[in-house]
Amino acid sequence: MSVKIEFENETLNCRLCGEIDHHTTLPIRLDIDDRIENCRPKTLILDFSDVTFMDSSGIGLVMGRYKLLNEFGGELEVTGLSNNSYKVMRLAGLDRIANIKKGSDKK
């Protein structure tokens, strides 16, 4: 699991790569939070295009970043979800707090 983070036009783009579970989320969570605190982005994009597996730890990852962004009014977008990840996110009702898109919904 790794994350590539880029900041441009007030948008923080985090491209996640690999398998998301309880074991792998802690280090990337710290990386992302660090950048959020520093950049204060208007929009945070969590891009799941290169995620090969995700369990409910992925929900915690999204919800936690949502809470942090909310402190200063940033918006959250979740993109590139596989069918499996989309299923897990919908189960948690994340479609109500963030703009969530499947990989096939790309513009």
Next chain:
Amino acid sequence: MIINEFRMVVDSRSVNESFSRATVSAFAAQLDPTVEEINDIKTAVSEAVTNCIVHGYRNSVGKIYIGVKIHDDNRVVITIRDRGCGISDIKKAREPLFTTLGGDRAGLGFSVMESFTDKLSVRSKIGVGTTVTLCKKICGRTK
């Protein structure tokens, strides 16, 4: 009738989450499941094993006992057992969004297990441990 069976014991270290789900799903692969069915099994197993690690054994390392049975009606029955602290109120623990831990735990482990399998049962005794049984029928690619 059980036609094939597999058992393993792993330490409750978080690095074994991916090992456990990969191994169980590899064993289930003999039923020729669809990609989605394999993903469902992987996700449910990942939740159950994570529960043993973060709840059952919390600040210690113990053993996680995993058993997989394949029945002749294409059902896979997976048991995941720990000898950890046990759950005081199973009904409450199974409620969506309930968690005893703060931070980034979503409290959706049991909900995910439930919705990604056909049947989930939980047995637990304080100070003795918890056993989670997951049951899933594989319809497969050939159907």
